[in-house]
Amino acid sequence: MDKIININNVIKDYGQGDVIVHALRGITLSLECGEFTSMAGPSGSGKSTLLNIIGGLDKPTTGSVEVDGRDVVSMSMAQLSHLRRNRIGFIFQNYSLIPVLTAYENAEYILVLQGVSAKKRNERIMDILKEVGLDGMENRFPRELSGGQQQRVAIARAIAPEPALVLADEPTANVDSKTGGALMDLMRKLNEEKGITFLLSTHEKIVMERARRLFVLKDGLIEFDGSPKEGINIA
Amino acid sequence: MLSIRLAWRNLWRNKRRTLITLLALAVNTAVLITTFALMDGYIENAVRYATDLLTGEAQIHANEYLEDHSLYKTIDNPDEIIAKAKSHGINASPRVYGFGLLSVGNKSAGVMFEGVNPELDKQAFTLHEHLQGDGRFVSNKADKGMVLGKKLAKTLNVKIGSEIIAVVQAADGSLGTDIYTVSGILKTAGEKLDRSTAICHIDDFRELFVMENAVHEIALNSFRGVELEEIKPLLGTTIDGLEFKTWRQLNPSLSQMVDMSHVGMGIFATIFFIVAGLGVMNTMLMATYDRIREFGILKAIGTSPMAIIRDILVEAMMMSVIAICIGFVLGLATSYYLSIHGIDMSGVGGDVTFAGIAFDPIWKAVIHPASFIEPMAMMCVISVLASIYPAVIAARLKPVEAMNHV
Ligand SMILES: Nc1ncnc2c1ncn2[C@@H]1O[C@H](COP(=O)(O)OP(=O)(O)OP(=O)(O)O)[C@@H](O)[C@H]1O
Numbered sequence: 001m002d003k004i005i006n007i008n009n010v011i012k013d014y015g016q017g018d019v020i021v022h023a024l025r026g027i028t029l030s031l032e033c034g035e036f037t038s039m040a041g042p043s044g045s046g047k048s049t050l051l052n053i054i055g056g057l058d059k060p061t062t063g064s065v066e067v068d069g070r071d072v073v074s075m076s077m078a079q080l081s082h083l084r085r086n087r088i089g090f091i092f093q094n095y096s097l098i099p100v101l102t103a104y105e106n107a108e109y110i111l112v113l114q115g116v117s118a119k120k121r122n123e124r125i126m127d128i129l130k131e132v133g134l135d136g137m138e139n140r141f142p143r144e145l146s147g148g149q150q151q152r153v154a155i156a157r158a159i160a161p162e163p164a165l166v167l168a169d170e171p172t173a174n175v176d177s178k179t180g181g182a183l184m185d186l187m188r189k190l191n192e193e194k195g196i197t198f199l200l201s202t203h204e205k206i207v208m209e210r211a212r213r214l215f216v217l218k219d220g221l222i223e224f225d226g227s228p229k230e231g232i233n234i235a
Numbered sequence: 236m237l238s239i240r241l242a243w244r245n246l247w248r249n250k251r252r253t254l255i256t257l258l259a260l261a262v263n264t265a266v267l268i269t270t271f272a273l274m275d276g277y278i279e280n281a282v283r284y285a286t287d288l289l290t291g292e293a294q295i296h297a298n299e300y301l302e303d304h305s306l307y308k309t310i311d312n313p314d315e316i317i318a319k320a321k322s323h324g325i326n327a328s329p330r331v332y333g334f335g336l337l338s339v340g341n342k343s344a345g346v347m348f349e350g351v352n353p354e355l356d357k358q359a360f361t362l363h364e365h366l367q368g369d370g371r372f373v374s375n376k377a378d379k380g381m382v383l384g385k386k387l388a389k390t391l392n393v394k395i396g397s398e399i400i401a402v403v404q405a406a407d408g409s410l411g412t413d414i415y416t417v418s419g420i421l422k423t424a425g426e427k428l429d430r431s432t433a434i435c436h437i438d439d440f441r442e443l444f445v446m447e448n449a450v451h452e453i454a455l456n457s458f459r460g461v462e463l464e465e466i467k468p469l470l471g472t473t474i475d476g477l478e479f480k481t482w483r484q485l486n487p488s489l490s491q492m493v494d495m496s497h498v499g500m501g502i503f504a505t506i507f508f509i510v511a512g513l514g515v516m517n518t519m520l521m522a523t524y525d526r527i528r529e530f531g532i533l534k535a536i537g538t539s540p541m542a543i544i545r546d547i548l549v550e551a552m553m554m555s556v557i558a559i560c561i562g563f564v565l566g567l568a569t570s571y572y573l574s575i576h577g578i579d580m581s582g583v584g585g586d587v588t589f590a591g592i593a594f595d596p597i598w599k600a601v602i603h604p605a606s607f608i609e610p611m612a613m614m615c616v617i618s619v620l621a622s623i624y625p626a627v628i629a630a631r632l633k634p635v636e637a638m639n640h641v
């Protein structure tokens with residue numbers, strides 16, 4: 001299988017002079033297409049930093065990052081924007097929906113930018129909303145949805161453009177564990193049905209145990225990489 | 236269109252802020268439109284008074300007549316010119332002028348005698364309506380009646396019906412003298428006319444000055460039926476060898492005032508545009524600042540900077556179009572009211588004169604659609620331009636930093 005993510009010796013330092021923070025100290029990592037991987041580690045260990053670098057939202061200080069076969073580090077802003085729009089879905093912790101757009105419209109936004117026809121958009125979004133369990137809620141605004149439902153919209157928005165990779169930074173951090181478990185089941189299902197690769201960061205066991213692979217970051221280094229069963233105790 | 240819906244809803248997220256900006260823009264537009272309508276009215280009124288009272292849209296004289304007003308520089312073919320003008324719907328009034336003295340008892344004054352053909356003059360000009368009280372204009376038949384300027388009548392201390400003696404040096408060198416009766420006194424009509432003009436029948440004038448058939452001036456007026464630039468070509472060869480001057484050449488100070496007022500309107504509009512632009516920029520900056528996190532998210536999920544700029548510009552465009560439409564209706568209503576009722580300036584300073592010409596103390600607006608379209612379109616363009624700056628700020632946000640913004 002092809003590698004969707006291929007990272008080699010990535011270092012990320014923040015700040016300058018005396019107050020340098022070494023967020024990542026040399027990460028080498030690769031993900032195959034179709035993987036469902038979670039990333040754990042204490043607060044400040046560099047999880048968000050790594051996800052941002054993979055998503056082209058931030059540049060590494062040194063090291064190489066390839067996503068979907070392309071060198072992300074050397075890409076221009078416009079190229080990165082294009083890559084994110086077409087190949088990468090993002091799910092953030094919370095409140096990441098546009099408040100003035102309905103569930104349907106939030107999911108539709110990127111499809112419009114992609115130039116998908118109105119008819120196709122409609123078919124695809126209605127399907128996806130049904131799939132994420134928001135049947136009949138397409139016209140609700142984010143404020144009219146629960147936290148879990150909002151995250152379902154965020155998941156719908158991330159997968160509607162049919163990306164190859166979804167990056168999720170603590171997607172269940174702001175919902176109760178039951179809802180979190182349901183969200184995980186949903187993402188796992190999408191991964192299996194559509195073959196979309198998922199990489200999630202988390203603090204929670206419910207996320208780790210549902211992943212097929214788990215790696216643990218500590219102080220900007222990968223401390224463990226393997227099956228969730230073994231890693232869950234380290235994290 | 237999702238982009239339109241997004242912009243529309245974003246516009247109303249902060250209702251009060253949007254309404255205030257909207258109102259300011261609308262009032263701005265309304266004031267601009269009303270001001271333009273008033274200025275157009277002012278200019279048109281001034282030009283109308285300058286031309287319709289007695290000057291005309293254009294005048295024809297013998298070569299160099301205007302330089303010395305010599306009695307002997309006459310037009311040879313007045314009837315031909317008048318007929319030609321008439322055939323194109325241009326009214327024409329032949330006139331003769333001569334200096335002389337008017338006296339009553341022990342009072343006397345130097346005057347400019349003006350002989351007119353009352354029938355033709357009434358068709359072409361409004362001077363015959365510009366009389367005080369129950370005075371009459373010069374009769375169609377020569378009867379030694381005379382119309383005097385307001386101040387001249389005062390100087391001579393005469394009333395309607397008073398007899399006055401005219402003394403002139405005639406064209407043949409002899410002393411011409413005759414007795415006239417004051418038939419009318421003009422209302423204020425500008426300094427020259429008020430102080431020193433005495434109007435009589437052209438035949439009476441010719442008798443007094445011993446000048447058979449002489450004409451010094453043909454004043455033309457179509458009441459704007461014919462474009463100023465077209466008058467001369469229409470007269471063709473009939474005016475060969477004669478001097479043709481439009482009112483703009485005859486009254487350069489008024490002509491300049493008209494041009495200047497257009498410049499003034501331009502400056503005025505520019506100030507308004509700047510104020511409107513700053514208002515829009517401020518509102519859009521605040522709106523952008525409120526939504527930094529959202530722009531960060533949108534950029535993170537792959538929205539291009541151009542798409543973000545577009546979304547903000549659409550929003551600004553909507554706001555300005557709404558405001559301008561409201562302002563347009565308001566401005567039009569006000570202008571319409573002022574075009575009917577006008578502003579009474581008589582309380583402000585009595586007689587209103589402009590470049591030496593007196594005119595109606597009721598200042599009325601004139602609605603010229605062409606005068607509004609441009610400022611309205613301009614206002615729209617300015618609003619969009621003013622939101623480019625906030626839009627670019629939003630478009631250049633770094634996604635991660637923007638998302639962490641609270
Ligand atoms: N923009 C920044 N400027 C300076 N330091 C930063 C910046 N972003 C992150 N850091 C630092 O880099 C380190 C890694 O941060 P990161 O957010 O990646 O951790 P994390 O694993 O996501 O933590 P959490 O579980 O709390 O989300 C931290 O020490 C953090 O303070």
Ligand SMILES: [Mg+2]
Binds near residue numbers: 047048049169
């Ligand atoms: Mg984090």
